[in-house]
Amino acid sequence: MKTELPQSAHLRATKLCNFDHPAVRDKAKTIVEAADTPKDRALSIFYFVRDAIPFDATLDIWERASETLGKRVNDYCNKVNLQVALLRAAGIPARCHLVQVRKEVLKAFIPRFIYNRLPSPVGHFWCECYLDGMWIACETLFDEPLYLGMLGASLVTREQIPTIDWDGESDLVLFQSWIVNDEGTYPAFDDILTSPMMTEAGMPPKILCKLFDPIPVFLSRRRTDSIRGR
Numbered sequence: 001m002k003t004e005l006p007q008s009a010h011l012r013a014t015k016l017c018n019f020d021h022p023a024v025r026d027k028a029k030t031i032v033e034a035a036d037t038p039k040d041r042a043l044s045i046f047y048f049v050r051d052a053i054p055f056d057a058t059l060d061i062w063e064r065a066s067e068t069l070g071k072r073v074n075d076y077c078n079k080v081n082l083q084v085a086l087l088r089a090a091g092i093p094a095r096c097h098l099v100q101v102r103k104e105v106l107k108a109f110i111p112r113f114i115y116n117r118l119p120s121p122v123g124h125f126w127c128e129c130y131l132d133g134m135w136i137a138c139e140t141l142f143d144e145p146l147y148l149g150m151l152g153a154s155l156v157t158r159e160q161i162p163t164i165d166w167d168g169e170s171d172l173v174l175f176q177s178w179i180v181n182d183e184g185t186y187p188a189f190d191d192i193l194t195s196p197m198m199t200e201a202g203m204p205p206k207i208l209c210k211l212f213d214p215i216p217v218f219l220s221r222r223r224t225d226s227i228r229g230r
Helices: 022-031 038-052 076-089 144-152 189-193 196-200 206-212 214-228
Strands: 094-101 122-131 134-137 179-186
Touching (some): 022 038, 022 076, 038 076, 038 122, 076 094, 076 122, 076 189, 122 189, 144 214, 179 189
Antiparallel strands (some): 122 134
16 A cells, blocks of 8 residues: 655664664665665665674664674664664665564573563564555564574474565565564654653663673574574
8 A cells, every 4th residue: 555755754864773874874885786776775785684684682772773784693673773774875764663572482592581581572673664655564583594494493384484585565574473562663763762662661771781781692692503503
């Protein structure tokens, strides 16, 4: 369904979605160099973020897009924020779609002592871009080796997540089977961090998350690398 033109909020830079940073602008330019249309640019950015920015669970979710580009370990929040930033740098309006999902989707990736303390449901979000008059979901959470490893280990089924490929025309939402509530769309990750759902969830203080981040990063990376077969 066609929708109205997006607001300027979907094309502006924010503190975390800092697509005006030279590193982000240069990377976007390189990624879309051979793309002739907005759809082709969006697809090029999708596959770059999906496979070149691997997912591992972390506590440090306050990265700027320019910081995520240079890191080996990235939480899904930072992946989505970078995808939105690269799309905006390429002139494509982009936003975030926030939902609540059953927490079992995280069980394979995070340490048990953290998993057991999580509420259920938990927040999750993905990127949407504006192409041909429509908002289209284009979720980049799982890189191909991780997805194939999850299928091989029976952590998910093809019925639950049929594909992680995107055609630039139809919605790709990976956790559709686990969604319990739709919280709506937000212009940027900055806005999600101050949303009622996030503030009511009682996020630990930022300083504590950064201080203790190495522990879950190590354990999560060991798990995801094992699933990838590394």
